[in-house]
Amino acid sequence: MIANPYxxxxxxxxxxDSRISRIEIIMSKGNxxxxxxxxxxxxxxLGLSKSSLYSKTSSDKIPYRKRGNKLYxxxxxxxx
Numbered sequence: 001m002i003a004n005p006y007x008x009x010x011x012x013x014x015x016x017d018s019r020i021s022r023i024e025i026i027m028s029k030g031n032x033x034x035x036x037x038x039x040x041x042x043x044x045x046l047g048l049s050k051s052s053l054y055s056k057t058s059s060d061k062i063p064y065r066k067r068g069n070k071l072y073x074x075x076x077x078x079x080x
Contacts, residue, residue, distance in 0.1 A: 039071050
């Protein structure tokens with residue numbers, strides 16, 4: 001079966017649209033610290049499981065901040 005490049009492009013565009021929608025939801029919360037999100041929100045934003053995100057933080061593949069025993073992620077840093 002031959003891969004359809006247009007279908008692949010459509011899937012990528014749908015993924016980007018989904019991520020933009022998630023960012024808009026996070027930003028619309030009216031929270032002045034919207035730039036910082038918790039692990040659940042970061043996993044959802046990146047389309048990863050929480051365990052995958054924990055793995056990436058432990059190997060320093062994703063920037064994060066730790067406050068107490070909780071991890072926080074900058075939306076700006078996640079998209080760079």
